[in-house]
Amino acid sequence: xxxxxxxxxxxxxxxxxxxxxxxxxxxxxxxxxxxxxxxxxxxxxxxxxxxxxxxxxxxxxxxxxxxxxxxxxxxxxxxxxxxxxxxxxxxxxxxxxxxxxxxxxxxxxxxxxxxxxxxxxxxxxxxxxxxxxxxxxxxxxxxxxxxxxxxxxxxxxxxxxxxxxxxxxxxxxxxxxxxxxxxxxxxxxxxxxxxxxxxxxxxxxxxxxxxxxxxxxxxxxxxxxxxxxxxxxxxxxxxxxxxxxxxxxxxxxxxxxxxxxxxxxxxxxxxxxxxxxxxxxxxxxxxxxxxxxxxxxxxxxxxxxxxxxxxxxxxxxxxxxxxxxxxxxxxxxxxxxxxxxxxxxxxxxxxx
Amino acid sequence: xxxxxxxxxxxxxxxxxxxxxxxxxxxxxxxxxxxxxxxxxxxxxxxxxxxxxxxxxxxxxxxxxxxxxxxxxxxxxxxxxxxxxxxxxxxxxxxxxxxxxxxxxxxxxxxxxxxxxxxxxxxxxxxxxxxxxxxxxxxxxxxxxxxxxxxxxxxxxxxxxxxxxxxxxxxxxxxxxxxxxxxxxxxxxxxxxxxxxxxxxxxxxxxxxxxxxxxxxxxxxxxxxxxxxxxxxxxxxxxxxxxxxxxxxxxxxxxxxxxxxxxxxxxxxxxxxxxxxxxxxxxxxxxxxxxxxxxxxxxxxxxxxxxxxxxxxxxxxxxxxxxxxxxxxxxxxxxxxxxxxxxxxxxxxx
Numbered sequence: 297x298x299x300x301x302x303x304x305x306x307x308x309x310x311x312x313x314x315x316x317x318x319x320x321x322x323x324x325x326x327x328x329x330x331x332x333x334x335x336x337x338x339x340x341x342x343x344x345x346x347x348x349x350x351x352x353x354x355x356x357x358x359x360x361x362x363x364x365x366x367x368x369x370x371x372x373x374x375x376x377x378x379x380x381x382x383x384x385x386x387x388x389x390x391x392x393x394x395x396x397x398x399x400x401x402x403x404x405x406x407x408x409x410x411x412x413x414x415x416x417x418x419x420x421x422x423x424x425x426x427x428x429x430x431x432x433x434x435x436x437x438x439x440x441x442x443x444x445x446x447x448x449x450x451x452x453x454x455x456x457x458x459x460x461x462x463x464x465x466x467x468x469x470x471x472x473x474x475x476x477x478x479x480x481x482x483x484x485x486x487x488x489x490x491x492x493x494x495x496x497x498x499x500x501x502x503x504x505x506x507x508x509x510x511x512x513x514x515x516x517x518x519x520x521x522x523x524x525x526x527x528x529x530x531x532x533x534x535x536x537x538x539x540x541x542x543x544x545x546x547x548x549x550x551x552x553x554x555x556x557x558x559x560x561x562x563x564x565x566x567x568x569x570x571x572x573x574x575x576x577x578x579x580x581x582x583x584x585x586x587x588x589x590x591x592x593x594x595x596x597x598x599x600x601x602x603x604x605x606x607x608x609x610x611x612x613x614x615x616x617x618x619x620x621x622x623x624x625x626x627x628x629x630x631x632x633x634x635x636x637x638x639x640x641x642x643x644x645x646x647x648x
Numbered sequence: 649x650x651x652x653x654x655x656x657x658x659x660x661x662x663x664x665x666x667x668x669x670x671x672x673x674x675x676x677x678x679x680x681x682x683x684x685x686x687x688x689x690x691x692x693x694x695x696x697x698x699x700x701x702x703x704x705x706x707x708x709x710x711x712x713x714x715x716x717x718x719x720x721x722x723x724x725x726x727x728x729x730x731x732x733x734x735x736x737x738x739x740x741x742x743x744x745x746x747x748x749x750x751x752x753x754x755x756x757x758x759x760x761x762x763x764x765x766x767x768x769x770x771x772x773x774x775x776x777x778x779x780x781x782x783x784x785x786x787x788x789x790x791x792x793x794x795x796x797x798x799x800x801x802x803x804x805x806x807x808x809x810x811x812x813x814x815x816x817x818x819x820x821x822x823x824x825x826x827x828x829x830x831x832x833x834x835x836x837x838x839x840x841x842x843x844x845x846x847x848x849x850x851x852x853x854x855x856x857x858x859x860x861x862x863x864x865x866x867x868x869x870x871x872x873x874x875x876x877x878x879x880x881x882x883x884x885x886x887x888x889x890x891x892x893x894x895x896x897x898x899x900x901x902x903x904x905x906x907x908x909x910x911x912x913x914x915x916x917x918x919x920x921x922x923x924x925x926x927x928x929x930x931x932x933x934x935x936x937x938x939x940x941x942x943x944x945x946x947x948x949x950x951x952x953x954x955x956x957x958x959x960x961x962x963x964x965x966x967x968x969x970x971x972x973x974x975x976x977x978x979x980x981x982x983x984x985x986x987x988x989x990x991x992x993x994x995x996x997x998x
Binding site: 375377422425426427428429431432433435436437438439440442443444445446447450566571573574577587618620621623624626627628630631634635638 | 722723725778782783784785787788789791792793794795796798799800802803806807910913916926927956958959960961962963964965966968969972973976977978979
C-alpha cells in the first residue's frame with residue numbers, strides 16, 4: 297500500500313525523486329545517449345536518417361507488444377518466459393496454415409489470437425489458482441511451445457506472394473510520411489520515410505495498455521496485487537483471478553506480437569525467436585518495472601525495447617562484430633539494471 | 649495391505665523408481681531385446697548401457713540442481729548454456745583462438761579443461777552472488793547467463809564449430825582403450841560419490857536444508873546463510889562445467905548452438921521427478937539421480953519411437969506440469985475438499 301500512497305502523493309507538492317523515477321530517467325537518458333553516439337560514430341552509414349529511427353519501430357514491433365504483456369505480468373510479481381516459444385509456435389502455425397494448407401489469412405489470425413488466450417489461461421490457472429511458481433509453469437510453457445513448433449513442422453517455411461496474397465500485401469504495405477521528413481539520396485531523389493502497419497499495431501497496444509493500467513479497475517488491481525498480495529486480498533480483490541487474467545493478457549499480447557513478428561520475417565522455423573523472452577524481460581526491467589512487482593509502466597518498457605533495438609542496430613551497422621555481441625550486451629545491461637534495482641531496494645529498506 | 653501400499657507410496661524414492669520401472673516395462677514390451685547387453689569391438693553395447701551413458705550429464709547436472717533447489721526454492725536455468733560455454737572455452741584453449749580444427753593441441757589438455765571448469769565455476773559464482781548477496785529471484789538471476797553464456801561461447805569460438813581431433817580428448821565422452829564401460833559413467837559415479845560423501849561427512853547437507861526451510865531462522869542460529877547459498881550455486885556451475893566437457897568430448901568439438909540445449913529442463917525435471925519439492929527445503933540426492941536416469945530412459949524411448957529431438961520437449965513439459973500440479977498444496981487441498989464433500993453427501997444419503 298506504500299506504493300499506492302506514493303503514487304498519490306506524486307501529484308501533490310511532495311513529489312520526491314525516488315528510485316523508481318530515477319530508473320525511468322536513467323533509461324530515457326541512456327537511450328538518447330546511445331542513439332546520439334550511434335549517430336556520431338556511424339554518421340556516414342545512414343544512422344542519423346529518420347528512417348533508421350523508424351526502422352527501430354518496424355523491426356521491434358513484435359517485441360514492443362510482447363514487452364507490454366510482460367510488464368503486466370511483472371507488475372503482479374510474476375514472470376512469463378514462454379513468450380519466445382509462443383511466438384515461434386504462432387509463426388510456424390501461420391506459415392504452415394497459409395503456406396501448406398492454403399487456409400485464408402483472417403481465420404488463421406483469429407486462430408492465433410485464440411491460441412494465445414487458451415495458452416495464457418492454462419498458464420494463468422496453474423499459477424493463479426494452483427499457486428505453482430510462475431517460472432516453473434512458464435518454463436514448461438517455453439519447452440511445450442518450442443516442441444509443438446517442431447510437431448507442426450520441422451522445416452523452415454516461407455510465406456510467399458503466391459501462397460497468400462492478403463498476408464503478403466499486409467507485410468509489404470507502406471505508410472509514407474510527409475516527404476519533408478525524408479532525405480535526398482545520392483541521385484538527388486527525395487526519399488520519404490515510411491512505416492509499416494505493424495508499427496501502428498504496436499503503438500496502439502502501448503497506448504491501450506497504458507490507459508488500462510492507469511484508469512481501469514483491472515489495471516489498478518494489477519499494481520495492488522504486485523505491491524502486496526495479502527493486503528490486496530484484504531481489500532476484497534480476487535487475487536487469483538487477477539493473476540490468471542494477467543497471464544492471459546500476456547499470452548494474448550504475445551500472439552499479437554507474433555503476428556507482427558511474422559509480418560516482418562514472413563517465415564516459420566523451429567529456431568525462430570529463440571531467446572526472445574530475454575529481450576522482452578530485459579526491455580521491461582530496463583524500462584523500470586520492478587521484478588518484485590507493483591512498480592512500472594509501459595512507457596518505460598517502450599524505451600526498454602528501443603534500447604534493445606538500438607543495441608542490435610549498432611551491432612549490425614558495425615558489420616564486423618558477431619551478432620552474438622548483441623545478446624551479450626543485452627544480458628550485461630539487464631544485469632546492470634537488476635543490480636541497480638536491488639541497490640535501490642536496499643537503500644529504501646535501510647531508510648525505513 | 650492398503651496401509652502397506654500407502655506407506656510404500658509415501659516413500660520419497662517411490663515416484664522415481666516407479667516411473668523408471670514403467671518406462672523400462674514399456675520398452676520391454678515394445679522390444680523384447682531391450683535388456684540385452686553385448687560386447688562389440690571390446691566395448692559394452694546395449695540399450696541399458698546407452699541410457700546409463702547418455703544419462704551421465706543429466707545426473708551430474710541433477711546433483712548441482714538439487715542443492716540449488718533445496719537452498720533457494722528456485723532453479724538454475726543457466727546450466728545448459730554454461731555447459732555450452734565450458735565446451736567452447738575448453739576447445740578454444742585447446743585449439744588456440746580462431747582455429748576451427750586442430751590435430752595437435754595448443755596447450756596441454758589439463759590446462760584447457762581447467763580453463764573450462766574455471767569458467768563454469770565463475771558462472772556459478774556470478775549466479776550465486778546475484779541470488780545470495782543481492783537477493784534477486786534465482787530464475788531471473790540465472791536467466792542472464794541462460795542467454796548470455798551461449799553468446800559468450802559463440803564469441804570465444806569465433807562463431808564456428810571448433811573440432812579437436814586429438815585422441816585422448818575423446819576419452820571423456822567415449823571409451824578409454826581397453827575399458828569396456830563408457831567413461832561418462834565413471835565420471836558421473838565419481839561426482840555422485842564425492843557429493844554424497846561430502847554431504848554425509850560434513851554438516852553441509854543439514855545446513856542447506858535449514859537455509860532452504862527458513863533462511864532467517866538459520867542465520868539467527870549462526871549459519872552463514874548467504875555463504876551456503878552462494879556455494880550451492882557455485883557447485884551447480886561446476887557440475888554444469890563437468891557435464892559440458894563430457895558433452896563436448898562426445899562429439900570432440902564445441903558446437904555452441906547445440907551443446908546442452910534443453911538440458912536445464914531435463915535437470916529440473918530430474919529434481920522434480922526425484923520427489924524433491926521445488927519449493928525448497930528437504931532434499932534427497934538419490935531421488936534426483938534416479939530421476940535423471942528415468943528422464944534419459946524417457947528420452948531414449950521417445951527417440952526410439954521416432955520422435956525427433958526437437959519434439960521431445962512437449963512430452964517433458966507435460967510431465968513437469970503433471971508433477972508440480974500433484975505436488976502443489978493448493979491442488980491437494982482441492983482434492984481433500986472434494987473428498988470431504990463426497991463423504992458428506994454419502995453420510996446424508998445414509
